[in-house]
Amino acid sequence: MTTAIQINAVQKSFGNVAIIRDLNLSVAQGERHAIIGPNGAGKSTTFNLISGHIKPTSVDIKLNGDVISGLRPFEINRRGLSRSFQVTNVFAKMTVWENVRCAVLWATGHRYAFWKNVDHLPEVKRRTAQILDDIHLSHRRDVPAGLLTYAEQRELEIGITVAGGANVIMLDEPTAGMSNAETERAVALIRRLTEGRTLVIVEHDMSVVFGLADRISVLVYGNIIASGTPQEIRANPKVREAYLGEEAH
């Protein structure tokens, strides 16, 4: 079976500064993979490289066996990879319903259609309602996304990310800034929505990481210093020194 995401020796420099030095990462199909690392390690840059948001300096990223490095974000999305953002990134003036529906339209094949009434597409309606139900925002469907609470916006962000039915989901710090209760809810939501799909997640909350992930990669200064199961990572002396030793006693 081909790996969901395969990154070989990818580099990214901004000017003379190398943010990603020699990145090797492999995520298996159906696996929940967490990327952890101290601030400034290049976690978000890694996300941006994979999703096409920024172009790598040297190129070798594969999605389900196909090379995707150098493609535009929407081309990568159409090949089955969808990502969320660390800073909430929704369509602020549109309602919750419209936000999710926009994310469903391409996947249901309606594309740039200007000859169909968007309110009369049963499959779109059904999937949108399903997603809203999943993210517990059905009662807020007619509220502009910009007026939601922070936690609701984060849930909507996840909803938009999974709505297109991509088989590789990447979530960038989905629980950042949430209370304990909200985090618990969000983790249950992520677990349910990514059932049977591949998940790559960047997260600072170690309880979330160790509770959710099948495998963990530790990123320090643009290098993956270790990759393995939660037990292996916990036991790895290099990781303890570089990262866990300071933050998670």
Place this chain on the structure above:
Amino acid sequence: MIDAATSTPDMLKQRSGGALRFYAIWLIAAVALVVLPLIFSSGGSLTTFSLIGIAIIFALSYNILLGQTGLLSFGHAVQYGLGGFLAVHMMNAIASHDWPIPLPFIPLFGGIGGLAFAIVVGWVMTKRAGTVFAMISLGIGELVASSSLILRSVFGGESGITTDRTALPHIFGWSFGPQIQVYYLIAFWVVISAIAMYALTRTPLGRICNAVRDNPERVEFIGYDPHVVRYLAYGFAGFFAGIAGGLTAINFEIANSAYLGATQSGLVLFAAFIGGTAYFFGPILGAILVTYLQLGLTNVTSVWQLYFGIIFIAIVMFAPGGIAGILMMHRPLIRAGTLRTVIPSYLVAVIPTLAMALGLILTIETVAHVSADDSNTVDLFGISFDPTRAVTWVAAAVLLGGGYLIARLTWRRIAEAWDRAATVARDRGYLA
């Protein structure tokens, strides 16, 4: 359980009630277009209505860009003007070759002209949104407007190209000589275009345009290329602008370089913005007001552009949502039944605000008269003011200054009453 059982039919009733109201509004608008010239039948008002109708199509087409897709264009008149020129050339060709195409189809050729130009230049223009798009649109606008004076065979130079709308094959026995027949032709196209442009907002493309407006970056991560979305929106806007241009060509039986110029581009921006770009009907209100003011003010004062500027600045600063925004602000209050608590403070504010406006007008007119060495009196609402006498200047200053000071107090009262009413409305569950 009981709640769940009763709420569904209630919701359905509300939905179908909304649909009924929706069709009623369109029907009322269509009937109004038919009846208007029967009530106001003078030649002057027919001309005004015709121009307003064209302005409505033009402003709505502009809002496909500004309000729906978030593209600020400074050169929308290019598509409008080219539509007008193609319409005139078609009319002349039809007349000279005796082709069996009657006049009501001509605006379609205008639309094709606007669309064709949008297809050619649009791909490069819409690569980026924001300032880049605005600047390129300005450049293209100037480019086409200045070439229109050079390419005489196509654009007819300074004098433009004339045509005769009655020379085309007649349909239903209508020659389209009388203005009333031209008015109904325009009204027909207003209804068709408005319905089409409204329908466009209800399609997958229309909704993705809104998404591109709100957050083009995110759109890329749900499978869409924002460049393609902007390009398509630009094409549709060009098509409907071309229809408006074609109707103008029919109305005036001429197309000249003024159609393509920056003034025309500015006016449509102005109409859309004053009306309010966030709602579909906003630009309609703006087109009506701006056209009416333009025709009315030019007869009354020599400095009418100055008033346009003042209105524009006032809207941008105090009501960025335009007229439609102001109207729709009141919707939650009406639903919650708290509007009547605000109205008294409105009424109190009317008098000092009017006094201030009067002072401003008197000041502007007096200065304009003196600087133009115009010894005529300034006539305002039946009162004559002599611009050379000090008492006029004092009156203007007192009205302007005193009006402002008192009006400021009454505006504060409006804000307070408004806050109270809005809080009550929000507590009752009616969101803005």
